[in-house]
Amino acid sequence: xxxxxxxxxxxxxxxxxxxxxALLPAVAAYxxxxxxxxxxxxxxxxxxxxxxxxxVLHLRRYPLRVxxxxxxxxxxxxxxxxxxxPLAPWWLVVVGTLFAILIAKHLYGGLGNNLFNPAMVxxxxxxxxxxxxxxxxxxxxVLAHSHWSFSQQxxxxxxxxxxxxxxxxxxxxxxxxxxxxxxxxxxxTVVDIQSSPIFSMLSGKGTEIIALFYLLGGLYLWQQRxxxxxxxxxxxxxxFGTAGLFYLFDPAHYAxxxxxxxxxxxxxxxxxxxxxxxxxxxxPLGKLIFGAGIGVSAYIIRxxxxxxxxxxxxxxxxxxxxxxxxxxxxxxxxxxxxxxFDGRKE
Amino acid sequence: MRTLxxxxxxxxxxxxxxxxxxxxxxxxxxxxxLIVPLRQHNGNPAxxxxxxxxxxxxxxxxxxxxxxxxxxxxAPTSGRVVAIEMNPAPHPxxxxxxxxxxxxxxxxxxxxxxxxxxxxxxxADLRNRLRDAGVVGxxxxxxxxxIKLDATSLETLVINAAECEPYITCDDMLMRERAAExxxxxxxxxxxxxxxxxxxxIEDNKPQAIAAMQAACQGSGFEVVxxxxxxxxxxxxxxxxxxxxxEVPSGALGPQVGVxxxxxxxxxxxHRAVNHGEPVISRLVTLTGNMDEPRNYEVLIGTPIxxxxxxxxxxxxxxxxxxxxxxxxxPLSDPGVPVVxxxxxxxxxxxxxxxxxxxxMPCIRCTRCxxxxxxxxxxxxxxxxxxxxxxxxxxxYKLFDCIECGCCSYVCPSHIPLVQFYRFAKSEIQAQERExxxxxxxxxxxxxxxxxxxxEKQEKAAKHAAKAAQVAAKPDEEGGDEAxxxxxxxxxxxxxxxxxxxxxxxxxxxxxxxPPEAQARIDEIxxxxxxxxxxxxxxxxxxxxxxxxxAQP
Numbered sequence: 001x002x003x004x005x006x007x008x009x010x011x012x013x014x015x016x017x018x019x020x021x022a023l024l025p026a027v028a029a030y031x032x033x034x035x036x037x038x039x040x041x042x043x044x045x046x047x048x049x050x051x052x053x054x055x056v057l058h059l060r061r062y063p064l065r066v067x068x069x070x071x072x073x074x075x076x077x078x079x080x081x082x083x084x085x086p087l088a089p090w091w092l093v094v095v096g097t098l099f100a101i102l103i104a105k106h107l108y109g110g111l112g113n114n115l116f117n118p119a120m121v122x123x124x125x126x127x128x129x130x131x132x133x134x135x136x137x138x139x140x141x142v143l144a145h146s147h148w149s150f151s152q153q154x155x156x157x158x159x160x161x162x163x164x165x166x167x168x169x170x171x172x173x174x175x176x177x178x179x180x181x182x183x184x185x186x187x188x189t190v191v192d193i194q195s196s197p198i199f200s201m202l203s204g205k206g207t208e209i210i211a212l213f214y215l216l217g218g219l220y221l222w223q224q225r226x227x228x229x230x231x232x233x234x235x236x237x238x239x240f241g242t243a244g245l246f247y248l249f250d251p252a253h254y255a256x257x258x259x260x261x262x263x264x265x266x267x268x269x270x271x272x273x274x275x276x277x278x279x280x281x282x283x284p285l286g287k288l289i290f291g292a293g294i295g296v297s298a299y300i301i302r303x304x305x306x307x308x309x310x311x312x313x314x315x316x317x318x319x320x321x322x323x324x325x326x327x328x329x330x331x332x333x334x335x336x337x338x339x340x341f342d343g344r345k346e
Numbered sequence: 347m348r349t350l351x352x353x354x355x356x357x358x359x360x361x362x363x364x365x366x367x368x369x370x371x372x373x374x375x376x377x378x379x380l381i382v383p384l385r386q387h388n389g390n391p392a393x394x395x396x397x398x399x400x401x402x403x404x405x406x407x408x409x410x411x412x413x414x415x416x417x418x419x420x421a422p423t424s425g426r427v428v429a430i431e432m433n434p435a436p437h438p439x440x441x442x443x444x445x446x447x448x449x450x451x452x453x454x455x456x457x458x459x460x461x462x463x464x465x466x467x468x469x470a471d472l473r474n475r476l477r478d479a480g481v482v483g484x485x486x487x488x489x490x491x492x493i494k495l496d497a498t499s500l501e502t503l504v505i506n507a508a509e510c511e512p513y514i515t516c517d518d519m520l521m522r523e524r525a526a527e528x529x530x531x532x533x534x535x536x537x538x539x540x541x542x543x544x545x546x547x548i549e550d551n552k553p554q555a556i557a558a559m560q561a562a563c564q565g566s567g568f569e570v571v572x573x574x575x576x577x578x579x580x581x582x583x584x585x586x587x588x589x590x591x592x593e594v595p596s597g598a599l600g601p602q603v604g605v606x607x608x609x610x611x612x613x614x615x616x617h618r619a620v621n622h623g624e625p626v627i628s629r630l631v632t633l634t635g636n637m638d639e640p641r642n643y644e645v646l647i648g649t650p651i652x653x654x655x656x657x658x659x660x661x662x663x664x665x666x667x668x669x670x671x672x673x674x675x676x677p678l679s680d681p682g683v684p685v686v687x688x689x690x691x692x693x694x695x696x697x698x699x700x701x702x703x704x705x706x707m708p709c710i711r712c713t714r715c716x717x718x719x720x721x722x723x724x725x726x727x728x729x730x731x732x733x734x735x736x737x738x739x740x741x742x743y744k745l746f747d748c749i750e751c752g753c754c755s756y757v758c759p760s761h762i763p764l765v766q767f768y769r770f771a772k773s774e775i776q777a778q779e780r781e782x783x784x785x786x787x788x789x790x791x792x793x794x795x796x797x798x799x800x801x802e803k804q805e806k807a808a809k810h811a812a813k814a815a816q817v818a819a820k821p822d823e824e825g826g827d828e829a830x831x832x833x834x835x836x837x838x839x840x841x842x843x844x845x846x847x848x849x850x851x852x853x854x855x856x857x858x859x860x861p862p863e864a865q866a867r868i869d870e871i872x873x874x875x876x877x878x879x880x881x882x883x884x885x886x887x888x889x890x891x892x893x894x895x896x897a898q899p
Contacts, residue, residue: 003673003676003677006673006700007761008756282711330743331724333596334353334593
């Protein structure tokens with residue numbers, strides 16, 4: 001027994017469970033707009049994550065129960081499942097999760113030691129290895145020409161079987177970001193492209209509502225003091241600012257900043273992925289720099305780079321800069337000279 | 347309403363202060379045997395001035411202050427001195443300390459004592475009398491008060507009555523019941539230091555104490571400042587920031603920014619010492635926690651804690667005792683340790699009251715610790731460096747500015763005992779520093795010895811040569827021998843004295859946090875040594891030159 005002998009009850013598992021809870025509204029919206037397949041994806045990823053985690057913990061002789069129940073593997077699994085197409089074949093989900101937990105998490109030392117966000121490492125690995133599978137995004141129900149039933153979705157996910165009378169193409173389509181990118185190459189203007197039915201007021205039909213729910217979940221996490229405002233605020237502000245500059249310069253070729261905030265992985269990234277404690281800076285100023293760096297990089301990758309969405313790569317890119325950012329943004333210590341110091345030493 | 351200047355961070359653990367404030371302060375029963383450690387304050391332990399077998403009266407000095415940073419220790423009651431021996435003391439190290447063991451005669455007879463007029467004597471005299479009355483900071487740091495009272499032309503005197511640790515209520519009860527006496531003590535402090543303003547900081551969870559102090563301060567010009575209940579508001583530097591907005595520089599003390607801070611209970615003991623002539627032989631102790639009758643007691647210093655707690659009737663499932671609060675307290679390994687001047691609270695612990703913390707998980711860098719740190723540190727980085735034994739980095743990240751308040755450990759969702767890591771790192775660094783200094787001293791000693799041997803060799807050779815020449819010149823002269831013998835004797839004497847001086851210089855000494863006077867003394871000695879070395883080197887050089895010349899035909 002050593003002082004302090006009292007402690008707050010909040011454990012790591014409580015924090016992780018709150019993160020999962022904050023994702024629930026967006027998941028519900030996901031189901032509403034794109035069908036229940038996402039629930040299967042999430043379950044699949046969760047089971048794969050826990051199984052991998054258990055196996056590695058066993059090999060590393062770690063106590064299984066406390067580590068399996070810390071919730072960190074589940075958070076990784078959910079974030080990965082929500083980042084990849086909901087109708088992805090089962091093995092894609094499993095391979096991605098395996099990569100995230102085994103390579104990105106445990107080979108770096110396990111909980112608390114990984115330099116890169118495990119879910120984003122899994123996502124990047126899939127994106128590079130299976131690019132075509134990763135672009136088969138389901139169209140929102142309101143737009144799908146032929147609607148697959150749940151069992152048909154399952155047949156496809158687990159058996160690769162498309163229903164007899166329809167092809168996969170019938171229910172998948174390019175995401176709004178992808179459409180924008182490819183159509184711009186065809187010399188169309190943004191306004192022209194956005195008249196397509198997949199676009200809506202803010203960004204894509206359905207996806208913008210999901211993004212809105214990510215935003216709400218993020219605000220809940222902020223209210224619960226699970227995350228601080230620094231990273232999401234600077235991320236969104238930097239993306240808005242960069243997109244705004246391009247937009248002002250040439251509105252015909254660059255989508256509005258608001259579109260970018262609600263398209264693709266922006267909101268999920270800003271509130272749930274970039275804010276990952278382990279792979280983000282610890283100082284307030286460092287968090288601001290980190291978030292802003294992701295915002296700018298993600299926009300540049302989206303607009304000038306080779307991938308339709310840049311959030312995952314931007315996060316990984318900035319993850320690598322975290323030790324440097326931390327080292328150069330150390331705040332002033334009490335009683336040491338610096339800003340707002342009125343003592344007389346140093 | 348005074349503007350407060352909140353410090354960064356802080357936590358608000360459950361207060362648990364109601365339990366021990368239900369009953370008024372009581373006098374603890376007189377124990378049959380008292381153990382009075384001679385080290386109850388920062389600095390040198392007191393020197394025993396009684397011997398086993400002596401009879402001492404209550405309030406009689408049994409340990410005299412030794413050196414500048416020290417304070418006297420007194421007999422808490424009348425009785426026989428049984429022994430002066432090593433006894434377990436309530437100290438983090440768990441090491442025993444030299445203590446005067448007394449057997450009470452039950453008469454509790456006071457030594458003759460009388461008040462004195464502090465306005466009529468010189469401030470230095472007042473300070474000496476307080477040192478001889480054993481007045482030390484009763485907030486827990488037990489720094490001898492007479493040294494802190496030496497501050498002159500002070501801007502603000504801060505009285506620390508925040509009492510921010512959960513469970514502890516001895517300052518609260520003291521103010522409720524003895525506010526007028528506390529205020530008299532504060533007046534003496536103000537007089538000693540010429541403080542321009544006096545601010546008394548009390549947390550807002552003590553409304554009765556606030557009211558009592560406000561009433562007692564009427565007309566005195568002292569201001570009671572109500573501060574929000576937030577741990578660690580009672581940490582001196584944090585309280586000074588809170589009340590005055592001034593930040594005491596790292597490694598410096600309050601007076602550097604014109605502020606001095608004293609615990610409220612210290613003010614009370616100063617009043618007793620001056621206006622009643624009573625030395626510090628008792629203090630208020632909160633007995634609380636897993637007890638049927640939690641309460642504050644006026645306890646004689648030296649009362650064995652195991653015996654004292656019986657007064658508050660600890661419950662059957664009590665697993666141990668904690669001296670101090672749950673945030674910074676010290677678990678007592680031995681209930682036989684006595685109450686000392688630093689003992690403000692004894693908490694009985696049990697599995698239900700203080701359940702063991704869950705298994706520590708890896709740090710996930712959530713920065714809750716950094717948000718809670720009142721010293722604006724980055725505890726997660728310090729933890730990382732301490733764990734990796736990267737002590738240089740830990741120091742670079744200002745490890746030694748950690749006040750070990752425990753806020754970081756309290757909020758850590760991974761339940762990492764962060765403070766233990768910092769204590770470990772600090773002690774490792776201190777050990778390394780000591781080792782480094784010791785080896786530097788050894789090297790210096792070695793080099794000096796080499797120089798001396800060389801010089802002696804040359805002196806001998808020169809002497810031989812001179813003698814040979816003398817013999818050659820005047821074979822029957824004897825005075826030369828006598829002179830040589832005298833010179834030799836003088837040289838031996840000088841060597842002995844040099845050895846003595848050197849021995850004194852290299853004797854182990856506490857070289858951390860020295861007062862300026864001591865530092866000046868050390869510097870002076872160092873300078874003398876450097877001069878001696880220089881002289882030796884010069885003489886060797888001269889000899890060498892002589893030899894060189896002598897070699898020429």
